[in-house]
Amino acid sequence: MRLALREIRRSKVRFALLTVAIGLLVFLAFFMQTLLVNLLGFFTGALEHQSATVLVYGEDARRSLEGSNVTMEQVDAVARVPGVASSGPLGERTLTVRADGEAVDAVLFGYRLGGPGAPTLMASGRRPRGADEGVGSSIDAEQGFGLGDAIEVLPGGDGTGRPLTIRITGTADESRFSVLPTVFVPWNTYVDAVRLANPAAPEVRPSAVAVIPAPGVSPGALAARINREVAGVEALTREQAVADAPGVSSVSQSFSLIIGLTYIVITIVIGFFFVILTVQKAASLTLLRAIGADTRTLVGALFVQVLIVVVLAMAIGAGILMLAALGSSPVFPIQADPALVARVGVTILVLALLAALVAARRIARIDPVDAVNRPTLGGLS
C-alpha cells in the first residue's frame, strides 16, 4: 500500500493525466447512461405510469400513440370483449398552452374519469374530479404545471377564440410524454381542447382504448383476444406499448452501442497504461523481488493504484455529471440517479480490475534471478 502511494506521489503528472483521462471517460459513461434513462422516461413516462394495463391502438399506428386514432365504434367493440373489466377512450395530443405566462408545448392525456388511463404516480394533490381540472407532470411544476397553477390551452386557427383554462389539482412523478410537460385531463376537457386547437375538426377521435382486464385475466392474454375479436386495431400490453414506442428502440440501441464502446475504451486505457508502467519499472520490480518483496505485495500495490485511479476518476466523472445536471435546461432536466451512477461505477471498477490482470500477470512472471543477470541492476549479463 505504502509502495503504491509513494509511487503515485513521485509520478504525479503520469497518474494525474491517467486519472483525468479515465475521469472524462467515466463521465461519458455516467452521462450517456443517465441521458438514456432520462430520455426514455421523458419519452414514455406518462404511458408507463397510467392505470390501463392494455392499450388498443389503430392498426396503422405502428405502435405510436401519437400516430394512432380509433373510432368510437372500436372503443365500444373493445368494451364488449370478454375479460375486459373496464375500458374507455384515451386521447393524446400536443398543444400550445400558456403556462407561467409563456406559450409552451404540452401534451394532454384525456381519459374518462373513474376509468382506465389515470396517472398512477401521484406526487401531490389529487386527480381531476370534474371538467377543466388536470394533473401535471411533477418535473415541470416550476414551469407552471405545479399544484394550484392554471394553464391555458391556446386557440388554433386564426387564434381568435377564447383560451381554455385547466386548473392543476395535482402532480404526478415520471409522467412526461414525448419529452414535453404532460397534463392528464378528463376526456371531455380533452375534446374541448382539441376542438379549440382546430375548430374545423368534424370529430375528435380517441388516440387509443385504455383497458383494465378482469381479475384473473392477464394483460397479454386479453390483448391477444382483443386482436382476434376487434377489426382494425392492435392491442398491446402496457409494457409492450412502452418498449415499442417510436424512438425507444432506436435510442436504446444507439446509446447502448456508444456506451458499450466507452466501456471498452476505459478497459483498454487502464489495462495498457498499467502494462506500460509495469514494463517501464521492470528493473525496479526485479530488484524488489530479489531483496525479498513477494509477488503478492507487488501485485497488491498495482491493484491499490488501480483502485485509487478509478475511485478518483469516478469522483471526477460524478462531479462533472452533477455540473451537467445543474446546467441542464428545464425543457430537458438531467437528473442524476445515485443508484444508476453506483451501478455504472461498479461495472467500471470490475472492468478496471480485470484490465489490470494483464499487468499483474507480468509482475507475477518476474524472476528475481534476473537481478544478477542484468547489467543495469549491477549484475553480470
Added chain:
Amino acid sequence: MRLALREMVRRPGRFTVAVGMLTLLAVLLLLLGGLLDGLATGSTGAVRAQEGELLTFSATSRDSFVRSQISADTRAAVDAVPGVRSTSGLGVTLVGARVQGREEFENAAVWGYQGGVRGVPAPPPAGEAWVDRRLEAAGARVGGTLRLGPTAVPVRIRGFVDDTSYLLQAGVWVSPAEWRRVTATVRPDRILPPGSFQVLSVDLASGAAPDSVATAIDRATRDGATGATSTLTKQAAIDAIPGVKSQRGTFTFIINTTLLVAAVVVALFFALLTLERTALYGVLKAIGASSTQIVRGLFVQAVVVAAVALVIGEVLTLGLGAVIPREVPLLLEPGRAVTSAVSVLLAALVGSAISVRRIIRIDPATAIGGGA
C-alpha cells in the same frame, strides 16, 4: 523528423497502444457524428428542400407544422407584403403506409404541396405521389401502390425523390386535394377549412432581405383582421422541428468530451514515452540535436499515430455501419469523416504538446551522467 519516422518503422509495437486507444475513440466519434447526421437528415429533409426562403406559421402553433393553420385570408395578407414574390401552401400528415404486397406498416409523412420543393417535381395528379427513396428499402417500386392509413387510401408511386424525410418518416408528396382526402380519413381531427394550409413557403423578390420581410409579414398579419403569424427563415424552421436543436446540442457536447479524452490519452501516452526516452534525448542533445528538432519529431509521431488510428477507425465504423439495424438512424458521410479526422489530429497535436516542456528542460549533460 526522419529519426521519429524511423523509430515508428523499426518499433511499431511501441505505438500500438496509442493507435489502439485512438482507434476506439475515433470509432466512437464517427458513430456519434453519424448518429447526429442521421437524426438531423432524417428529421429535416422535407423542410430543407423548400425553395422558399421563409416559412410562415400561425402564431399560436409554436412553429409546429401539424399545429399551424394559415387561412386563405391570411395568405392573401402575406402575398400583399412588399418583398414577397409568391407563396406556396404546405401541409403534412403523419401516417402508416403499406407497400404493395407487404403486411407491415411503414412510417410516412404525407405532404400536400403546391410546388417549390427542390428535387420534387410539380404536384402529381390525384391518386399519385412522389415518394421518398427511403421507402424503396421497404419494397416500394415505381408504378406500385402505397396504401395510406387504416382505410388504406391508395396512391400510385409516380417516382422517387431524395432526402425529403420529416421526423424520420419518408416523405410522400401529393397534391393538396389528395392530402386533404388522406387527412380526412386518417386524422379527421386535423382537417383544415377549405383553402387553408398548415404553413406557407414564401419565395422572396430579388434583393429582398429575409429578416425584414419576415418582420413585415408578421406585422401585417398581426395588425390586420386575419390570424397572426410567426415567420421564420428556413434555418430557424429547421431548428424548430421537435428534437432537432436538443439532439444537436447533446451530441455536440458528447463529441467534444470525446475529443478532450482523445487529447488527454495522447498526452498520457507521449508523457510516458518522453519519460522513457529522457536519457536518449539527452544524448541527442549532446551530439547537437536541438529541442525544436526533437519536438518536431514528437509532433510527427503524434500525427502519424492519429492518422493510422483514423484510417483503421473509419474502416471499422464503415463495417459497423453495414451491420447496424435499420432502425438506428446512422448516416456516415465523407464530410463528417473529414471533420472528425481534423479534430482528432488537432487533439493529438494538443495532447502531445504537454511533453514539450519536459523535452526542452532535458540537459545534454545527462548523457554523460551530469544530471545524476
